[in-house]
Amino acid sequence: MVVDTSYYDALGVPPTATELEIKKAYRKLAITTHPDKNPGDETAHARFQAIGEAYQVLSNDELRKQYDKFGKDQAVPGGGFEDPAQFFTMIFGGEAFVDLIGEISLMKDLTTTMDITMQEMEEEELAQAAEENLNIHDDSEEVEAAAKQEAPAATAAAAPAESGHTSGTSTPRRNWGQQAIMDKSEEEARLEAAGVTAEEKELRKKEKKKGLSKEQQERLAQYEEERRKARQERVDTLVRKLIDRISVWTETDKSPAVTHAFEEKIRLEVENLKMESFGLEILHAIGQTYLQKATSFLKSQKFLGISGFFSRLKDKGTLAKETWGTISTAIDAQMTMEEMAKLEEKGGADWTDEKKAEYERKVTGKILAAAWRGSKFEIQSVLRDVCDKVLGDKSVKLDKRVERAHALVLAGTIYQKAARDPDEEGDYLAFEQLMAEAATKKSKDDKKKKNKESKASKSHASSEERPTASA
Numbered sequence: 001m002v003v004d005t006s007y008y009d010a011l012g013v014p015p016t017a018t019e020l021e022i023k024k025a026y027r028k029l030a031i032t033t034h035p036d037k038n039p040g041d042e043t044a045h046a047r048f049q050a051i052g053e054a055y056q057v058l059s060n061d062e063l064r065k066q067y068d069k070f071g072k073d074q075a076v077p078g079g080g081f082e083d084p085a086q087f088f089t090m091i092f093g094g095e096a097f098v099d100l101i102g103e104i105s106l107m108k109d110l111t112t113t114m115d116i117t118m119q120e121m122e123e124e125e126l127a128q129a130a131e132e133n134l135n136i137h138d139d140s141e142e143v144e145a146a147a148k149q150e151a152p153a154a155t156a157a158a159a160p161a162e163s164g165h166t167s168g169t170s171t172p173r174r175n176w177g178q179q180a181i182m183d184k185s186e187e188e189a190r191l192e193a194a195g196v197t198a199e200e201k202e203l204r205k206k207e208k209k210k211g212l213s214k215e216q217q218e219r220l221a222q223y224e225e226e227r228r229k230a231r232q233e234r235v236d237t238l239v240r241k242l243i244d245r246i247s248v249w250t251e252t253d254k255s256p257a258v259t260h261a262f263e264e265k266i267r268l269e270v271e272n273l274k275m276e277s278f279g280l281e282i283l284h285a286i287g288q289t290y291l292q293k294a295t296s297f298l299k300s301q302k303f304l305g306i307s308g309f310f311s312r313l314k315d316k317g318t319l320a321k322e323t324w325g326t327i328s329t330a331i332d333a334q335m336t337m338e339e340m341a342k343l344e345e346k347g348g349a350d351w352t353d354e355k356k357a358e359y360e361r362k363v364t365g366k367i368l369a370a371a372w373r374g375s376k377f378e379i380q381s382v383l384r385d386v387c388d389k390v391l392g393d394k395s396v397k398l399d400k401r402v403e404r405a406h407a408l409v410l411a412g413t414i415y416q417k418a419a420r421d422p423d424e425e426g427d428y429l430a431f432e433q434l435m436a437e438a439a440t441k442k443s444k445d446d447k448k449k450k451n452k453e454s455k456a457s458k459s460h461a462s463s464e465e466r467p468t469a470s471a
Contacts, residue, residue, distance in 0.1 A: 006072070010053075020275065022059060033047045033048045034048055093282050096273055099241050100241075104375050106378055235386055248265070249407045250404055266411050274419075283416075286379070287418070289383040290408045291412035293408065297401070301402065329369050330373070333367050343355075361434060365435050372435060
């Protein structure tokens with residue numbers, strides 16, 4: 001018995017609904033009630049927020065128990081996804097995929113690297129502001145001093161200043177600083193005062209040209225080492241979990257009944273995971289990697305490893321293709337952002353609210369596409385290392401590693417073939433739909449561009465073949 005059913009009513013499910021039923025209901029409502037799908041409907045935003053709030057509570061076991069027992073007031077979620085890295089992780093699978101792929105670190109890595117590289121710029125701005133403030137203060141001091149001092153006093157004050165002594169209150173405070181700025185840059189004066197040699201100065205100049213200070217390079221190197229260790233821990237953890245996951249098949253007699261049970265267990269897992277944000281995409285990426293690595297290993301055991309050699313070449317080719325795909329998608333997103341910025345700056349009658357909203361959707365979709373390609377690259381890179389450790393552990397007998405490879409083929413096939421039911425097909429969450437629209441638009445634009453280039457080429461060829469008039 002629940003004390004309040006308003007959240008269940010918002011999603012259109014009974015209080016006895018399973019986690020999967022709640023997830024499916026939210027998926028369908030998220031797209032049909034999204035404000036972008038209901039232009040002109042002033043209630044769309046409120047309805048979209050209502051189902052989001054309901055799902056956030058009912059999809060969390062602890063919050064759902066509190067809600068069922070005490071109602072809304074006792075089932076308030078935390079502060080939400082204020083951390084960009086946490087929000088980013090939520091978009092691509094959330095916690096549901098942690099046991100399979102670990103935590104995606106792309107956004108965290110980008111954010112940390114940006115914080116380090118932007119630090120110098122912030123410090124330079126602060127230093128410049130402080131210097132301007134100091135100049136203003138000193139100028140006013142000197143004006144005041146000049147008005148009060150008599151010529152003999154000024155002459156007397158000049159002598160010790162020139163000899164390098166600092167006696168008397170009439171000595172200008174920034175005498176040395178002013179001279180340094182006049183004779184050389186502030187940076188050179190500071191280095192000279194610190195006793196830095198000419199060679200060290202030259203080295204620092206080179207570092208400046210690279211755009212990073214020595215401190216920034218050291219911090220980046222330190223973070224890179226931390227990232228390397230974190231990645232290694234992630235791989236080691238996933239290795240243990242994968243071995244445990246497939247052991248329900250590898251540590252048995254592997255009879256047809258056991259094999260069927262193993263496959264059914266994976267299919268049940270897929271039923272839940274495919275409903276997550278970008279769930280299908282992640283499952284397909286996992287399945288592709290498992291199959292590539294497992295089949296490559298199995299082939300390497302035949303024909304003196306020749307077949308395995310060609311499989312490894314194919315694996316490297318796939319990696320190169322994924323790398324280029326990631327880069328090109330990021331470039332496409334950047335170009336679209338620059339295009340929007342130029343149009344917005346230009347303004348005019350053509351830059352309407354509708355046009356702005358259209359570009360915002362396009363930019364968001366392309367950023368998501370670039371983020372997904374980067375995340376997919378990270379996922380598959382990590383899983384390649386995981387599979388290599390699972391299959392290449394020489395402390396384990398070869399027969400057992402062959403069994404592990406067969407288990408990966410069974411699991412990978414199911415992951416790669418994951419699909420939503422016909423009634424679920426086309427029901428995208430907002431993020432997935434934005435990316436799908438951006439991909440469709442890019443495909444159409446590319447086709448138009450090719451057709452235009454083809455027509456231009458034919459027109460040019462035809463003009464060259466046309467005979468010229470005789471004189």
